[in-house]
Amino acid sequence: xxxxxxxxxxxxxxxxxxxxxxxxxxxxxxxxxxxxxxxxxxxxxxxxxxxxxxxxxxxxxxxxxxxxxxxxxxxxxxxxxxxxxxxxxxxxxxxxxxxxxxxxxxxxxxxxxxxxxxxxxxxxxxxxxxxxxxxxxxxxxxxxxxxxxxxxxxxxxxxxxxxxxxxxxxxxxxxxxxxxxxxxxxxxxxxxxxxxxxxxxxx
Numbered sequence: 001x002x003x004x005x006x007x008x009x010x011x012x013x014x015x016x017x018x019x020x021x022x023x024x025x026x027x028x029x030x031x032x033x034x035x036x037x038x039x040x041x042x043x044x045x046x047x048x049x050x051x052x053x054x055x056x057x058x059x060x061x062x063x064x065x066x067x068x069x070x071x072x073x074x075x076x077x078x079x080x081x082x083x084x085x086x087x088x089x090x091x092x093x094x095x096x097x098x099x100x101x102x103x104x105x106x107x108x109x110x111x112x113x114x115x116x117x118x119x120x121x122x123x124x125x126x127x128x129x130x131x132x133x134x135x136x137x138x139x140x141x142x143x144x145x146x147x148x149x150x151x152x153x154x155x156x157x158x159x160x161x162x163x164x165x166x167x168x169x170x171x172x173x174x175x176x177x178x179x180x181x182x183x184x185x186x187x188x189x190x191x192x193x194x195x196x197x198x199x200x201x202x203x
Contacts, residue, residue, distance in 0.1 A: 030071035032078045032091070039068035039083070047083040104182050106190060110175040113197070119174055120197040122167040128191040131157030137188065138181045139165060143173025160191065172200070
């Protein structure tokens with residue numbers, strides 16, 4: 001359970017064994033650079049295959065692709081022992097997971113832009129990010145809890161890029177959330193996302 005205080009922490013984790021079920025991996029955790037890493041196994045997995053990260057602002061993120069059986073620190077560097085292979089991962093080092101491109105996903109909350117009673121007719125948007133030698137950035141959006149819709153943006157280049165994207169005509173909703181995703185094997189840095197819209201009461 002999560003203690004809802006200014007300095008959030010994990011109070012306890014309960015493991016329940018179901019007879020005849022799969023023996024899960026043993027969870028582990030570590031504090032690193034004002035973030036708490038918790039390794040665990042999803043239902044049906046016999047080893048730890050997911051990592052949750054809690055930052056000092058109380059925000060959660062998920063790491064996929066590193067199977068953490070243990071954590072340790074040495075000279076201010078985080079090392080992760082693989083729970084399913086003979087590997088030791090060096091965190092924040094390199095640009096791939098053992099030769100596989102790193103997939104980064106940023107998902108926002110739902111926004112009503114301070115006007116929950118109005119529909120927002122989406123027009124266009126702008127995103128500021130660091131460019132890379134090659135690659136596509138995908139911007140997904142979902143309206144009023146609906147399915148994700150995607151837009152693709154070419155972010156080839158260097159330095160800070162300001163890219164425009166246009167929503168299909170007639171797209172509208174009272175609430176919108178975004179998901180930004182890449183799998184280009186680079187550390188994509190997002191600085192800003194701006195959305196232009198019109199307000200309407202029409203259904």
